Amino acid sequence: MKDLPVEIQPEMCKVTDALGILVGKWKPVILLHLLNSGTQRFNELKRSLPGITQKMLTNQLRELEEEDIIERKVYAQVPPKVEYSVTEYGRSLEPILHAMHEWGAKHTIHKQSKKHNQAEAK
Amino acid sequence: MKDLPVEIQPEMCKVTDALGILVGKWKPVILLHLLNSGTQRFNELKRSLPGITQKMLTNQLRELEEEDIIERKVYAQVPPKVEYSVTEYGRSLEPILHAMHEWGAKHTIHKQSKKHNQAEAK
């Protein structure tokens, strides 16, 4: 998703900013996983996210790190050890994620009852 | 953004569902505009969203309509008249949008102070 022109309305752009951080095929899942399970190593995450490629995982983690949502801690060891965790600041997203989860759950029901009504109307 | 495998975690998928509705370069702007300004005709919207193409506007409006977030009302006239408005149900997204706006605003500040700190640390 590319950026919107800032001119449109100052207020709107803040929403898109927030959205930008959550957008990406794997970002919400990674975040929720780290919130649930706490600190995780790279390969632990990878194993928990069936289907993700290493490239994507690295890439999404880096983007979240950029925004100070998660933290990356490298241990000077061989084989390497890198731990990821949600920052204190990152936790401020929790209420939003929670609200979205609630809304999403209701929406699933809403769509089903809509379908049902349409079927009845025939 | 493609769908995530449902297997990962039921909880997570609801967040992505909600996100899916807001995702699209112009969807949040369109929604916020309709929430602020009430019912709008196609070309009114177009004029309020500098840079959007007709195709994109149609397309994003259709996707929001699909999800029952907005309503499309066609008047049998020539030249055509079509009005768009947020549904009662669509308004249930307002708290989330509001929360994202608030968070986005704080995030802008957060990023700036981070930059500032980094500059100082040199």
Place this chain on the structure above:
DNA sequence: ATCCACAGTATCCTTTTCTATACTATACCA
């Protein structure tokens, strides 16, 4: 000597999203 685990890069390719531009029908107005 060979293989494994770890945390990545690098490269190429496909799919999805977004943009640009041209085109449609029809009533009304000058």
Place this chain on the structure above:
DNA sequence: TGGTATAGTATAGAAAAGGATACTGTGGAT
């Protein structure tokens, strides 16, 4: 008779996101 406004559709192409696969370095175990 030609031009305007409305709400679109059609087509082609560029750009961005995501996927598949192969490769890297290194210490320890077999």
